[in-house]
Amino acid sequence: MRIAIGLDVSSKQTSVSVVAEPQREVDSCTITNDLLGFDKLLKLIHQYSDQDTEQIPEVVFEATGVYSRRLKHFLEIHAVPYTQLNPLQAKHDLSMIKGLHGRKTDRMDALGLSQSQLILNRSKSFVEDPVYMALKDLDRTYQEAVQDLVTNKNRLHRYLQLTFPELEHVTGTTDGIFYWRLVQTFPHPQILLKSRQNFDAFVETLRHLTPYPTSEQRAKSIADKLGKVALTAAPAVSAVPVELEQVQYIAGELIRLSARRKHLIKEMCSLAIPLPELKIFESLPGIGVTSAVTLLAELGDLTRFKKSNQVNAYVGIDLRHYESGDYTASDHISKRGNPYARKILYRVINCMVSSAARSNKPNHIVDYYKKKKQSSSAVGTKKIAIASVSRLIRTLYSLVINNQTYVYRIATKGR
The missing domain is CATH 3.30.420.10 (Ribonuclease H-like superfamily/Ribonuclease H)
Structure with missing residues (x-):
């Protein structure tokens, strides 16, 4: 019974x-x-x-x-x-x-x-093997760190508009440890003007803002730009601690989150090294270590699926069809699966397409993307990218099931 x-x-x-x-x-x-x-x-x-x-x-x-x-x-x-x-x-x-x-x-x-x-x-x-769940937990922490990083970048931009907006145009980028250290050190033009350092001493200060000193030529260029913008800057607040604390705090948070993100990737890599899927994912042109390990963490053990269409449903790119009487709606993806895996796969396709122009490694998924783009009259490429994601999932699933690394000749056999 x-x-x-x-x-x-x-x-x-x-x-x-x-x-x-x-x-x-x-x-x-x-x-x-x-x-x-x-x-x-x-x-x-x-x-x-x-x-x-x-x-x-x-x-x-x-x-x-x-x-x-x-x-x-x-x-x-x-x-x-x-x-x-x-x-x-x-x-x-x-x-x-x-x-x-x-x-x-x-x-x-x-x-x-x-x-x-x-x-x-x-x-x-x-x-599943417990290592897949551990990888997934680490990846969710990593994704939270990435989201916090984006949020704090937006906050820093907003606060800098009040204290020293010209600082965003000095280094050529608003990202990286050097830029955030620069914001921490000189959050207001008055602090820079009152530092009373000669030019050479100022250059040395800029060179050693990070553990890895920047070149003297770049430091001189930045010092020259800083001196000019500090004289013409018109901040909205005075150089008092209560106004500058938030800018320095957010810059410090960005430095911490950046280090945290790198540490999590190292932890995930150390856990994933014994798994055969990591080398298989990395064998595809355009997939780096970070993409491979985060994708492995979100997809888990692919052998639990009986066919690649089940992976599509798990990710949420399975198509939904609706028709009633004479009306037939255009097909669209369900978006009911794993949103993190879907985002990573979408970005992987974009990385594959952009890296294909710089490398001589052929990729049948990029070939499919370009062929669809040439034959499509639509302006956007999102639908083509999603179709390429489905092709990528089918490829990854086949490689994992057969325990093979990617070979372009085999992937295009019979085409």
């Missing part, structure tokens, strides 16, 4: 429903999301296990972000197979089964999950 245990996981507790064939609830309870509650769940699983056939209940739950991670980890430690559903799939499955329950409560959701499991007979979830 098949038995299913449905779990509705929330932030502090989990509703449990035990259903036996045919669709009869034999037990229900609520457990806390800690060791005491999880131990109670484990005892419940053992209680309804068949000792003769060694058949254990089918555990099913809906993924609820960080809340279900603890339960998932506990089940994996105790070697309990489970079926984890994404919220969209859970909602779809329950809506297809009429008459299960009409009310929306945690207990009824758990009951619906267990009853639908006995009807739909869902397969067990693929358990």
Whole structure:
């Protein structure tokens, strides 16, 4: 007799429903999301296990972000197979089964999950190597650092318009450790004018703003520009600490976030080196170390997918088609998958196209991109890039499944 245990996981507790064939609830309870509650769940699983056939209940739950991670980890430690559903799939499955329950409560959701499991007979979830989850956690931290970096750059630009706007045009870029150190040292033209340094001493100060000294020629050029703009600058605030603290603080945050971002990439690389996928991803022209390791972190173990179209759906570039009567809408991607992986893949395509002009390494994905662009009458290239992403996913999936690195001759064979 098949038995299913449905779990509705929330932030502090989990509703449990035990259903036996045919669709009869034999037990229900609520457990806390800690060791005491999880131990109670484990005892419940053992209680309804068949000792003769060694058949254990089918555990099913809906993924609820960080809340279900603890339960998932506990089940994996105790070697309990489970079926984890994404919220969209859970909602779809329950809506297809009429008459299960009409009310929306945690207990009824758990009951619906267990009853639908006995009807739909869902397969067990693929358990990835823990290194993939560790890589994903590191990448999410990396993506947060990148987002914080962008936010703080915008803030620095806004505050500099009040203290020293001309500083943005001195170095030729508003990015990098040297520029941020320069902002920290001279956030206001009055500080520069009151420094009372001769030109040579000023040049030496600029040269040693970073751990890696800049060239004397560049330092002289920047010193000359700084001296000129300081005399003509018209800031909106006075050179008092209360006005300059925020500028110096944000510049310091940018330096810290930049170092943090590099450190995270090193950590991810050290974790990913034993994995064969890293070398496979890097073998494609236009994919660097950062793109390869972040893409690997977001895609995870590709062998858990049965075909490349499933990877498309996971990323969220699977096409949605709609037609009604005489009306047919243009196809568009679902955008219901992993947004981080989708963003990385889109940027990889742009990097491949731009690097193809500078290198002599052929790439069949770039060939496809250029061919579509030449034959398209549209002004934009976003749809072409998304189509190229699908081609890239198919290539990566095939290479990983066959454990091969990229070879242009093999990729274009039969074309």
